Amino acid sequence: MKINKLFLGLAVAFMGVLTSCNSDVEGAFYKNAEIFDNVSFTSDESAEITTDEETVTVDVIVNRANKKGALTAHYTTVASEDGIFTDDGNGVIEFADGQATAVIKVTASNMAKGQDYQYWLKLSDDEILERDTVLENQISQTTVIVHSDYNWLDAGYCTFVDYTFSKDGSAAKNVPIINAEGTNIYRIIHPFVSVYGEGEDTNVQFVYNPDSSISFITDSSECVATYAVDGSVYDFMWPARFASYCSVVNSGNVYQTSMLGLVDGDGYHTGFSFAFQWTKGWPGAK
Secondary structure (H helix, E strand, C coil), X not given: CHHHHHHHHHHHHHHHHHCCCCHHHHHHHHHHHHHCCCCEECCCCCEEEEECCCCEEEEEEEECCXXXXXXXXXXXXXXXXXXXXXECCCXXXXXXXXXXXXXXXXXXXXXXXXXXXXXXXXXXXXXXXXXXXXXXXXXXXXXXXXXXXXCEEEEEEEEEEECCCCCCCEEEEEEEEEEECCCCEEEECCHHHHHHCCCEECCEEEXXXXXXXXXXXXXXXXXXXXXXXXXXXXXXXXXHHHHHHCEEEEECCEEEEEEEEEECCEEEEEEEEEEEEEEECCCCCC
């Protein structure tokens, strides 16, 4: 039904132009429909990558609808931090005659470990105006996101015990722990999948403190870990406003936790709990 309505609308507009004696209107119609190049990025997010390399280069693809003739288009950029990003276009996109696709190579360097960086590219006002007004499919801005990861080293293993989905505790031995080189940041690797052998989960990340306690590192939504299984998603949450429901205590290398959780993103639930014994590589070992 939508296709039929679009066709009818175009047909009426076309007939109106043919029967008009106004050549200016006719010229404007054909310019909008056939001549505009409709320069566009392929996506509003060109890349999101995680790397432990010192330098990384990604391709930002730019397309145009009309391949006839050479074309120079322009863009502006904004970076989340100075001195990180460069690109080989320097604000200019060159299309040769017959060329429909161009590539801007964006390079990130001088990155601090464990930091996130963003780079926005936006077509100039002229390119935004010179678009195909029939299709209206231009993407005028895109983003490159780079997560600069740490160098991760083996830091032993733990016995991980889950009390959230098992009343008496289900355990897995020899669950790997890794360390961000040069820091006191650690990760337990896929603990819930290690215990249950199915599903998908995230790593549990924490800071090891001088007194042998740990502090969980949460994401932007205050999530410690996520476990997805049997069509449901369980988020282990550490919300600051409900801190009284969240705790992690240790006796030597044994850590017992409790926190709130979300089930399929809905509300807060109590009873989210796990423990682990850092059986090899514990920094507090004498």
